[in-house]
Amino acid sequence: MKYTEEHEWLRPEGDVVVVGITEHAAEALGDLVFVELPEPGTKVSKDDEIVVIESVKAASDILAPLDGEIVEVNEAIVEDPTLVNQDPMGEAWFFKMKVDDPSQMDDLLDEAAYKALIA
Amino acid sequence: MSELKRTALFDLHVELGAKMVPFAGYEMPVQYPMGVLKEHLHTRAQAGLFDVSHMGQVIIRAKSGNPEDARLALESLVPVNILGLAEMRQRYGFFTNEAGGILDDLMIANRGDHLFVVVNAACKQADLAHMQAGIGESCDVEMVEGRSLLALQGPQAEAALSRLIPAVADMRFMDVAILDYDGTEAWISRSGYTGEDGFEISLPDDAALKLARALLEMDEVAPIGLGARDSLRLEGGLCLYGHDIDETTSPVEAALTWAIQKVRRRGGEREGGFPGSERILRELEEGVSRKRVGLLPEGRAPMREGTRLFADDQGAQEIGVITSGGFGPTIKAPMAMGYVSADHAAVGTRVFGEVRGKYLPATVSAMPFTPANFKR
Numbered sequence: 001m002k003y004t005e006e007h008e009w010l011r012p013e014g015d016v017v018v019v020g021i022t023e024h025a026a027e028a029l030g031d032l033v034f035v036e037l038p039e040p041g042t043k044v045s046k047d048d049e050i051v052v053i054e055s056v057k058a059a060s061d062i063l064a065p066l067d068g069e070i071v072e073v074n075e076a077i078v079e080d081p082t083l084v085n086q087d088p089m090g091e092a093w094f095f096k097m098k099v100d101d102p103s104q105m106d107d108l109l110d111e112a113a114y115k116a117l118i119a
Numbered sequence: 120m121s122e123l124k125r126t127a128l129f130d131l132h133v134e135l136g137a138k139m140v141p142f143a144g145y146e147m148p149v150q151y152p153m154g155v156l157k158e159h160l161h162t163r164a165q166a167g168l169f170d171v172s173h174m175g176q177v178i179i180r181a182k183s184g185n186p187e188d189a190r191l192a193l194e195s196l197v198p199v200n201i202l203g204l205a206e207m208r209q210r211y212g213f214f215t216n217e218a219g220g221i222l223d224d225l226m227i228a229n230r231g232d233h234l235f236v237v238v239n240a241a242c243k244q245a246d247l248a249h250m251q252a253g254i255g256e257s258c259d260v261e262m263v264e265g266r267s268l269l270a271l272q273g274p275q276a277e278a279a280l281s282r283l284i285p286a287v288a289d290m291r292f293m294d295v296a297i298l299d300y301d302g303t304e305a306w307i308s309r310s311g312y313t314g315e316d317g318f319e320i321s322l323p324d325d326a327a328l329k330l331a332r333a334l335l336e337m338d339e340v341a342p343i344g345l346g347a348r349d350s351l352r353l354e355g356g357l358c359l360y361g362h363d364i365d366e367t368t369s370p371v372e373a374a375l376t377w378a379i380q381k382v383r384r385r386g387g388e389r390e391g392g393f394p395g396s397e398r399i400l401r402e403l404e405e406g407v408s409r410k411r412v413g414l415l416p417e418g419r420a421p422m423r424e425g426t427r428l429f430a431d432d433q434g435a436q437e438i439g440v441i442t443s444g445g446f447g448p449t450i451k452a453p454m455a456m457g458y459v460s461a462d463h464a465a466v467g468t469r470v471f472g473e474v475r476g477k478y479l480p481a482t483v484s485a486m487p488f489t490p491a492n493f494k495r
Contacts, residue, residue, distance in 0.1 A: 056446060
């Protein structure tokens with residue numbers, strides 16, 4: 001599992017990467033009430049604003065963690081955004097992407113580095 | 120920045136795991152571990168306990184000793200029938216300015232030999248000065264110190280509070296009573312700001328803390344923070360001062376005309392006589408060019424405060440702005456209120472809110488968004 005400074009987690013799964021937000025992020029955001037996901041097939045560049053989430057407090061953007069293509073999105077969290085608060089690291093993943101250059105993963109934070117970031 | 124004040128319940132909030140935030144000069148709980156959504160739903164289903172001790176509690180007493188003089192004096196600052204307010208009853212009102220805008224909204228209780236008013240935290244010092252300047256010659260106007268204010272709201276509020284103070288069960292909506300709790304005076308009104316039945320209870324700080332702890336031990340009572348307080352009042356169609364009403368909005372534009380009784384209107388026995396009466400009385404008869412309305416966005420995206428409203432989906436004709444908006448946990452949908460031009464204010468009118476560069480449809484809707492649940 002890898003992490004970004006934007007509080008996303010990335011988990012390689014076959015030839016795609018599953019992306020979600022961390023428990024720390026979900027807690028800080030508060031209860032989510034709205035999620036807007038990109039269309040599968042969308043080509044994205046690192047740091048593109050590709051997801052909009054709104055909590056009871058405010059709206060935030062989620063950035064593409066790497067260059068690649070969105071291959072699948074989790075409609076369940078669009079139907080029920082509170083899933084993100086219940087299980088942010090598991091059921092409530094956001095999207096799966098095919099990464100252009102898998103070696104980019106190496107530049108991301110590992111668990112120890114992410115824990116240090118939020119400590 | 121000046122130091123934030125704390126209410127007498129501060130340690131209790133921390134002990135309960137609240138997330139504390141600055142609000143109107145105080146460190147207040149925005150949410151507890153339950154979270155805003157569940158706190159909101161809990162209040163609608165059972166009973167929620169709110170610390171509203173940051174609000175201003177003020178006592179007004181006629182120097183003449185004749186309580187009628189205080190009631191008449193306060194009428195010079197609010198467009199409300201105070202003289203006709205029955206003993207141990209409470210009424211909603213607002214201070215107006217010379218331009219007919221709203222300086223603050225407040226609750227006014229007739230407690231026999233004096234008036235007890237509750238004003239918003241952010242405005243309380245200004246309100247006190249305003250009252251002292253306006254009616255200080257004939258009345259003593261004093262901020263109450265050392266008393267906390269709790270609100271217990273929800274369908275189980277009566278069951279919970281009456282275990283400790285049985286006589287509250289006899290009160291009806293907007294009744295006021297002074298009852299004994301633990302050997303001290305509890306100043307209670309059957310009111311609140313959630314659209315639910317419930318009570319607001321003023322007690323000396325120590326007794327308030329004791330009451331809060333006793334209530335929280337009951338299964339049906341949970342502590343509720345400012346986050347849910349905001350979504351509850353918005354679902355209830357209630358204005359938040361500084362957002363939905365302010366010095367630039369008149370009570371008529373704000374659709375608060377129900378709070379201006381006939382006796383203060385044109386042709387009434389005590390017509391006018393409050394700041395801005397010329398504009399407000401004229402608007403009551405001739406109407407206004409913009410009006411506060413409820414809005415239900417069609418999709419799932421909330422339309423927040425500041426969202427611009429248009430007549431069309433191209434953003435060509437701007438007709439208003441949202442002043443409060445978010446997600447309604449009870450209605451399970453986004454909701455908002457805001458001001459629109461009078462020709463777009465009819466219930467059922469479709470307007471478009473600018474959200475992230477898109478023009479999303481919303482329908483002008485009646486408020487409250489959830490039916491009020493008062494014990495009349």
